[in-house]
Amino acid sequence: MKNLSFLQRYRLLYQPLLPPILQDLQKLAPLKREAISRASTDFDPALQELFPHACTLPILCFQGKNRSSSFIPVKVGVILSGGQASGGQNVISGLFDALKKIHPASRLIGFLNGPEGIIKNEYIELTEEGVAPYRNQGGFDIIGSGRTKIQTQEQFERVAQTLMTHELDGLVIVGGDDSNTNAAFLAEFCHRKGLSTRIVGVPKTIDGDLKNSFIEISFGFDTASKVYSETIGNLARDALSAKKSYFFVKMMGRSASHLTLECALQTHVNLALISEEIAAQRLSLQQVVAEIADLICERAEKNKHFGVILVPEGILEFIPECQAMIGELNHCLEGVKSGVNQLGQKETLEKLRLIKPHLSQAAYDCFCTLPEEIQQQLLFDRDPHGNVQLSKIETERLLIALVERELNHRRDTRCYTGAFNPQPLFCGYEGRSALPSNFDCQYCYALGHLAALLIQHGASGYMCCIQHLAEPVESWEVIGVPFVHMLHFEMRKNKKQAVIQKGLVDLKGGAFSAFQQQRGRWRLEDAYCSPGPLQFEGAFELTSQPPLCLELE
């Protein structure tokens, strides 16, 4: 506590508002939501085979009743899985408070450092004193997080062992699409084994790609987008003042461009590349580079040699030729792994010689157009899933190098005579563990309550979903949705697998349409907007605005 700043201590005292439905947990009865529940026969037969139990589960909502029930104590475990997202610790404090409201003798076990904690049974018991210093704070340090997956039969068995050791009534898994996919399988596994532990998921990820007809937005997205928008707004103002630099800002978020879109809407930058649009238009890398160079040339004609350009971290995977090349690389590096790993990081040519026979001509050509630093980065070791570690690829620097090359061509033909002064930046880690916005504080606190409620009512294999988030907290509605409603089949590592579908930017949606309507103006005018730093005190518009993309959908 002694290391907390004044603002951190001040935020400890903040009391998140709860939606009315969650204010008196004793007076709630679960209700099957007929209108949107599906008959088990509506599911893909392959899903029914994998999830015979889950496919029979209804979507649940809750209804107030006159008399309070008296509940018995429950014992619940919680894990934080994957990358940090602001608000995660409020899921835990919300869960803790709700369990204590259900019964003061309820207990909460926090498994340490992500799924590994439950596999190895490493944990702490969370008490009021233990939870108190983390209320409304950023980070996942209350119990730590980790990226281990619960996927293998052995892992399932070990988790089951831990659940039985603690006699847990429930386990709350706070994670992204992968972690919640694992949770779906774990729930089915527990059911088959006759375990009474209810498995419940909470949708987390700053990327915003855990999103579907039930999940409006994952938690952490709001805070991250606001932290990044503060930075981008500052950079835009700086570019406009000094009039000499192009900021190329890489935006965290590999699989979708939600953060890029939200920040573009907030700050009115000159150009924001949206991966989903590039994929839909099947642009080549050279076409993307030409688009940026066009912008720079058009602005140069107006004597503007500055600007701000947002680049989603994962853009390469959305450019068909790059995606094909990365796919081939992922595949063939598996085969020559040991040979490649023996080589130093910089021995690109040697590595290239090893892999060349395994690449198609198109993939090889695409690889060879890239600057050498990027080639090196592509040949780095894979992540545990065997994928290129895209977060290590400095896409913003790649584009700068290619745009520079393109502008030099245009200089040769006198199409461009400006001075190009690019500055690479990355909006990344600093947005994951920031002090959560009021929106994320309240959203997460409510999610924690909903998780407790679902467990209390015996629901297993459910995702906690809160709806109408663009409206004031008073109007939020809570539902429990069986994971199986969010699953579909995808090819992963050459296998057809049931996974939670990632929610990409909807090119027909309201947010993208609003962006489309305005971006023409933003290209050449300097219509920059500075949202400024997150505020915690003052008018609703200052402190509690939900993300723009929620309001626009």
Next chain:
Amino acid sequence: MKNLSFLQRYRLLYQPLLPPILQDLQKLAPLKREAISRASTDFDPALQELFPHACTLPILCFQGKNRSSSFIPVKVGVILSGGQASGGQNVISGLFDALKKIHPASRLIGFLNGPEGIIKNEYIELTEEGVAPYRNQGGFDIIGSGRTKIQTQEQFERVAQTLMTHELDGLVIVGGDDSNTNAAFLAEFCHRKGLSTRIVGVPKTIDGDLKNSFIEISFGFDTASKVYSETIGNLARDALSAKKSYFFVKMMGRSASHLTLECALQTHVNLALISEEIAAQRLSLQQVVAEIADLICERAEKNKHFGVILVPEGILEFIPECQAMIGELNHCLEGVKSGVNQLGQKETLEKLRLIKPHLSQAAYDCFCTLPEEIQQQLLFDRDPHGNVQLSKIETERLLIALVERELNHRRDTRCYTGAFNPQPLFCGYEGRSALPSNFDCQYCYALGHLAALLIQHGASGYMCCIQHLAEPVESWEVIGVPFVHMLHFEMRKNKKQAVIQKGLVDLKGGAFSAFQQQRGRWRLEDAYCSPGPLQFEGAFELTSQPPLCLELE
């Protein structure tokens, strides 16, 4: 206006408090401050020769009197010089408001895009409507800024021409040490020419190195250090949560480590390199690298493979062997410039061949220990002053590469067995044009008033100084200090020149001592503090704290 965010519009309404002495400009009389004024004979004779007039000027303070004077209208020009710093636009609004208080018919001319605007007589007249959208906003875009210097005889003549064309009573130069050095010469030049325009300076720079016994801190430092501390606090929390990355954060500020020190005090990072200390200890680059590697090894023994390390941008210039090498490079690249410039950015080896004969063995050896990317950066084109463009040198990446090499050595000898996952970051441009803190808003608004007051009372060749800034605005005192009191002689480009001395971190000062006392604990404990985003509403401690280093001095 239509592009302003809610917070920006809200900040337009903020009314900066003024120190009592500046609240009624009509009721003030200037007073010679005997105690700290020097007799002209106290100055270096060489200074007396350059500044025969300025050496006779007293330090001025102001005293209230009973009767209001009635003033005639004045016409004043203003330029913003050099890099952006938050609050610059409040200097202009403060100046504008003060001029209008002096007489409603007073006029303010804003010269465009820095000193170039006054050389070329490019300007706008600032009106209430023109100033209004920039009140309490970040950036310098109200009139732009630029890095041209006013140094040559021809430039002085052209500036004098502009001053006469507009019949200006005063010119306010908002800038750092170089710009104010230029202002000192310009004032003397105008005096010699018999021009009545009073030249007044305002101390600007986020780096904090325009600092001496009269200037407690330059404006912009507070906002920048708070923007960076927000980011660093977030990163620390993220490091602590994920427990797997070392963030190497390069801090803007080439000539001094004030920002690094302030942010370290605010966030309690594991290690903050202070250039001035490294210079005092005459450390070699390898010793600095070893210090970082030691930290990483000590933490690894406690099973901590994460942390946050702050690196001042200009650190290389403070490491004697690197400084010597850069000096030799600066010098010899002048000679072989055309040959080197013909070569592409990557042809390092070829460039090296060209310059090798001009380097000492020590400098050549030092150069050769550097990673290739850094060698390339060192051989880039110089800045207009002929110096290595240190802001283009990615010091954080240099240190990462060298630390990685060192850790690999230690791995070979089993001294270190950890996993080293470094992440480079730069706290830079986003701190220069941020929405100014209340502190900077008020400080700058008062500086603008003081500039008007000095001009009104005929003071030329003066720097605006406000003192007791660590206390509430009510206790702030204002003085005008002749530039000449801040000048000393330095070798610049092989010439002895009179310049304003840069204020470095005082290794015997309160701020550094406080840092020294605590840093041992911060190394290994994770005592991180997250100051969080700048707040504008709420308790004084939330919104209006001056920089810690001011309070500690």
